Amino acid sequence: MVPARVPLSFKPETPRELLDACKDMRWRLFSGFLYKIMTKDDENQEGSVVPFKPNAAQRRQMLDLHYRSIILKARQLGMTTLAAILWLDHAMFCADQRCGIIAHSREDAEVIFRDKVKFAYNNLPPELKRLFPLKRDSASELLFAHNNSSVRVAVSMRSGTIHRLHISEMGKIAAKHPEKAREIVTGSLPAVPKTGIAVIESTAEGEEGEFYDIATKAEERGKDQLTPLTLMEWRFHFYPWYIEPGYVADPASVKISPEQHEYFDGVEVEMGVTLSLPQRAWWVSKLNSEMSGDAQKMWQEYPSTPEECWKRSTEGTFYAPQLANARAEGRITIIPHVKHVHVHTFWDIGAGDGTGIWAMQHVGVRHRFIRYFEDWAQGYEHYVNELRATGWLFGVHYLPHDAMHQRQMENRVASPMEILQELAPDWNFTIVPRVQTLQQGIDMTRAKFPEAWFDEDGCEEGLRHVALYHKKWNARLGRWSHEPEKLDGHSEAADALRQWAQGFDPKLHTFPSRPSNRKRPRGGM
Known part of the structure; x- marks a missing residue:
């Protein structure tokens, strides 16, 4: 008779012994005798059909x-x-x-x-x-x-x-x-x-x-x-990847940089583990050979910590590399408002309900973004009041080219530019010229990104949207299209930031001498 708890090494020799052993679920699942699986042929496996051993x-x-x-x-x-x-x-x-x-x-x-x-x-x-x-x-x-x-x-x-x-x-x-x-x-x-x-x-x-x-x-x-x-x-x-014993490589054949060793040391402290040289070599080898040096792909496919997993892959996104560089270079940090320096704003006024606004001060050679505003299903008066409440000294408010288009409002036909000028006649509005293609505007934003600095708290929501701004997925063709996804709530922030790249040139602007934050009676839509 086979005991109730069957040794994992037990090999039944008769049908009766097999049936008795199968009464022990642990033996069925851990012994490798009952179930077979197909695996890849590589240096760690002997064949494509092997016993299942967890x-x-x-x-x-x-x-x-x-x-x-x-x-x-x-x-x-x-x-x-x-x-x-x-x-x-x-x-x-x-x-x-x-x-x-x-x-x-x-x-x-x-x-x-x-x-x-x-x-x-x-x-x-x-x-x-x-x-x-x-x-x-x-x-x-x-x-x-x-x-x-x-x-x-x-x-x-x-x-x-x-x-x-x-x-x-x-x-x-x-x-x-x-x-x-x-x-x-x-x-x-x-x-x-x-x-x-x-x-x-x-x-x-x-x-x-x-x-x-x-x-x-x-x-x-x-x-x-x-x-x-x-x-x-x-x-x-x-x-994580390092739980798998087979994820090792010969350290003699892989060059591990000091920065990469620093990264592994940080993982050891955070996760309470020890990463051997062969494990580190495997990770670096995988990064170089299969991920083309893209650390974000490793975070997604072979994460070391839970936090790494959520770092967005660059696949299908427009600005992930630019944001990664901004973080690596310390350009997403504490950016305080500087008194007596003009604040410029950059708007996206959606044909739907969403509006996004970036607020930026140009100080020296830095374009310092200090706040991002966004809301839905609100009239233009709401955004004017939100900006006035800051008490900032405003320079130029940059609006997208379609701000000149006539739209049906609640009780009139007017353009967003006309409404805003009525609500804030003391403000300086300008229309950003339209570029030939959307991709041209995206490329301009990518090129100008190294000049941008962002306040990590005031711009947190806007940066999240920019990071998640991505191309549409074509399910029929199984690939990303060239058009951006407009229905997921991320395009407003990205399009507003694009107005900065397309329209702002500090050498071309003069500002009115009259105060720009004078309180006005509420009115408008």
């Missing part, structure tokens, strides 16, 4: 599994493979269970089902496989005849009850298909009962979206270790 990250996740778990991770740690094996095992040995995996595309769903779920089932020991016959075997689902449990992989799961749900690469879904991410949050996750298990895992895709929202809230909640999590609260898990 790696360090997978073991940690299995031991720390909660009813609701969200995983922020490095690439290639095998979390989707783990879900495929766990859900298959659960469906085979527990009756009337529905287990599902959601992928970010139909093609990925088919690959996960074929190469992970179905592959593991097809490679079971023959005598065991005969005990788990299939009632349905489709391109996306296995339904077992002996106990009415199933495993399926799809891009959405809304109907019925799902006892085990794994959502793969939720960050990518949220970034490229936000409506699909909302469908998962509002439709698929509620299908998991309180005592069921839901797991969301992904590498990061920037500081917005459903994955970012759930993960950051879970991370913050996890700081309170005195109050136990409820069944419906998300447990935050972070798995």
Whole structure:
């Protein structure tokens, strides 16, 4: 007889011993005898078909599994493979269970089902496989005849009850298909009962979206270790690249700069770990060979800390390199307002409800941005009053070319320029000439960015919008288009900053001698 707790080294020699050993879930999942997986052929692996033995990250996740778990991770740690094996095992040995995996595309769903779920089932020991016959075997689902449990992989799961749900690469879904991410949050996750298990895992895709929202809230909640999590609260898990023992390289073949060693030293202090020279060499080698020296791609794909994960990838964005340089050069810092120096403002007046305004002082050779203003569904009087309330001495207010266009207001047809001049006749407004193409204006902004300094508090919201200003994703072609996304609330800040690059030249302006902040009766729209 096989004992209740089977040694992981146990190799059953008879069908009876196999069935007895299978009563121990730990042996089924950790011994490597039952399940097979396909892996890549590389220097760390002997072949494409190997026994499933959980790696360090997978073991940690299995031991720390909660009813609701969200995983922020490095690439290639095998979390989707783990879900495929766990859900298959659960469906085979527990009756009337529905287990599902959601992928970010139909093609990925088919690959996960074929190469992970179905592959593991097809490679079971023959005598065991005969005990788990299939009632349905489709391109996306296995339904077992002996106990009415199933495993399926799809891009959405809304109907019925799902006892085990794994959502793969939720960050990518949220970034490229936000409506699909909302469908998962509002439709698929509620299908998991309180005592069921839901797991969301992904590498990061920037500081917005459903994955970012759930993960950051879970991370913050996890700081309170005195109050136990409820069944419906998300447990935050972070798995960095250095948890994988195979991520090492020969230090003799990789040049590690002093700045890179300083970075690794900082990670050691922050995360309470020790990074060996072979680990450091692997990271630098990966940075140079696969990421073209782009540290932001490493932060996203192979993060060292949770904070790194959310640093936006440059893919699809317009100003990420410029912002990264501004931070590295210390140009996003404390920028105090200088009295008696004119404050210039740069506006984007959207055809919709949003308006963004940057406030800047030109001092010496520095263009010092001290505040960003933004609001929605407000009349122009609101912004005039907001600016007057600062008590600043204003220079020129730069408006976009479409500020001259006539629009239907509440009770009249007028242009934004006409309305603003009526509200603030003591202010100096000017129209920024239109450039030939939007891309030309973006290129002008990129070129002028090294002259800009930003107050880290007053401009925080505007800088966040500029960082997230990105191209539209063409789902049909599977690539970024050349047009910016205008519907996510980030374009107002970016377009307002572009007015500075296109229109401001300190040598060309003289300013009125009369006071510019004289209080006027309220009026206008």
